[in-house]
Amino acid sequence: MTAPPAELAARPGAFDPARALALAARTFEIEAAALRALSSRQGEGFTRAVEAMLRCRGRTVVMGMGKSGHVGRKIAATLASTGTPAFFVHPAEASHGDLGMVTPGDVVLAISNSGESEELAAILPAVRRVGVTLVAMTGREDSSLARHADIVL
16 A cells, blocks of 8 residues: 555645544444344344245345345345346336236345335235245334235344
8 A cells, every 4th residue: 555645644634544544444343243243133034034045946036225225236146146046126116017027936035224115115015916935134023024024134
């Protein structure tokens, strides 16, 4: 790593490499602690979701809005790159025809922190009618998404 230009380092309020490294280290510590805490919160829902995806004869379809959608796209890409047929469907697009890509026998992983995303809530009844296993990844076990799901994470 090279030092910043002298004129940048000399300016008040300028970039401080030592501070940036300290902030990065602290961020990594926070994220590592969060992952350690998450491992103790896994249980039957997690194992049921894994089993559903392993037994799935269709595809794993991941859905989510906003930040959950960004995370969902990455999950779908990771699953696909490791041999699990998977893709992402945007919930708003699903209500305008893309739900047709979801077929009986698929597993749908729907992600919403609140579990109350309007776009997801609007398509949940139709998703259930297709005949899929619905896995909800949500921060609220009492949410609409969780109530519709077969499995809740």
